[in-house]
Amino acid sequence: MAAEDRxxxxxxxxxxxxxxxxxxxxxxxxxxxxxxxxxxxxxxxSDDVEAFLAGRQTLRGIERELAGxxxxxxxxxxxxxxxxxxxxxxxxGARVTGVDFSPEAIxxxxxxxxxxxxxxxxxEADAQRLPDGLAARFDLVVATYGVLSxxxxxxxxMTGAASALRPGGRLVLVDPHPVFxxxxxxxxxxADRPHGGGAPQHDAMTGTDAHADVPAEPxxxxxxxxxxxEIVRAATSAGLVVExxxxxxxxxxxxxxxxxxxxxxLYRFPFSNTYLPILYSLRAxxxxxxxxx
Numbered sequence: 707m708a709a710e711d712r713x714x715x716x717x718x719x720x721x722x723x724x725x726x727x728x729x730x731x732x733x734x735x736x737x738x739x740x741x742x743x744x745x746x747x748x749x750x751x752s753d754d755v756e757a758f759l760a761g762r763q764t765l766r767g768i769e770r771e772l773a774g775x776x777x778x779x780x781x782x783x784x785x786x787x788x789x790x791x792x793x794x795x796x797x798x799g800a801r802v803t804g805v806d807f808s809p810e811a812i813x814x815x816x817x818x819x820x821x822x823x824x825x826x827x828x829x830e831a832d833a834q835r836l837p838d839g840l841a842a843r844f845d846l847v848v849a850t851y852g853v854l855s856x857x858x859x860x861x862x863x864m865t866g867a868a869s870a871l872r873p874g875g876r877l878v879l880v881d882p883h884p885v886f887x888x889x890x891x892x893x894x895x896x897a898d899r900p901h902g903g904g905a906p907q908h909d910a911m912t913g914t915d916a917h918a919d920v921p922a923e924p925x926x927x928x929x930x931x932x933x934x935x936e937i938v939r940a941a942t943s944a945g946l947v948v949e950x951x952x953x954x955x956x957x958x959x960x961x962x963x964x965x966x967x968x969x970x971x972l973y974r975f976p977f978s979n980t981y982l983p984i985l986y987s988l989r990a991x992x993x994x995x996x997x998x999x
Contacts, residue, residue, distance in 0.1 A: 772878045776800040779845040789815025796824045803827040834862040850880040855929040864944040871992040883983040892964040902933030946990035953983040
């Protein structure tokens with residue numbers, strides 16, 4: 707049987723599997739490199755390891771509000787990178803498990819947990835193919851800031867997140883808004899990236915958000931743009947019930963280093979006489995019984 711890709715063509719199942727495997731390997735190679743540098747530069751305030759070890763909270767207000775009181779709850783953090791946010795959830799009282807596909811990031815997260823004296827489980831896995839041992843274990847699944855654009859199979863990701871939840875458990879997702887992700891530069895304003903559709907977009911990455919000058923050979927990476935409609939559809943198709951969907955015009959940090967910072971310390975995306983959304987947030991629940999939450 708042939709599979710239809712999001713660009714509209716047909717490809718064989720073998721071609722689809724090979725393309726997915728190539729994408730996974732290339733993206734993991736990029737993130738293995740980045741795992742060495744994240745949280746070590748002057749621009750990486752949200753990931754400042756020494757400040758974290760001294761007690762600083764790195765989680766932002768949006769995800770904390772959506773998650774609510776996590777004391778005593780089982781929390782799965784997808785795309786945990788080197789674990790600093792995962793361990794901040796632990797400081798708030800959650801019993802945490804972090805998942806990332808980069809073995810380098812997982813090894814660093816384990817070392818950070820030891821330094822911080824915090825209990826955490828870290829699992830190397832593809833978030834599109836979560837291990838069976840994580841199924842129906844968690845009260846909360848959390849994924850934030852730089853998530854779905856790295857995912858080739860949105861339905862598989864949502865199905866995995868839903869399957870990891872206990873009945874009554876909730877998914878908390880905060881990510882750059884699809885509109886913001888179309889923007890290449892703010893000044894001058896250039897928006898030349900697709901909005902939705904999921905077609906793979908290939909880039910050559912060097913450096914990191916906080917270390918643009920890190921010497922590194924350009925490496926191929928792949929992003930997939932999804933609209934809010936596609937994201938909500940995937941969540942509901944996975945059996946989740948969307949409770950809240952928000953679009954946010956201000957943020958405490960601009961990981962893409964595009965936006966002006968206001969006097970109040972927040973970043974906004976001015977457009978005409980208004981502001982365009984920078985982030986979206988979604989909270990969805992796995993129903994406790996068919997037909998109800």
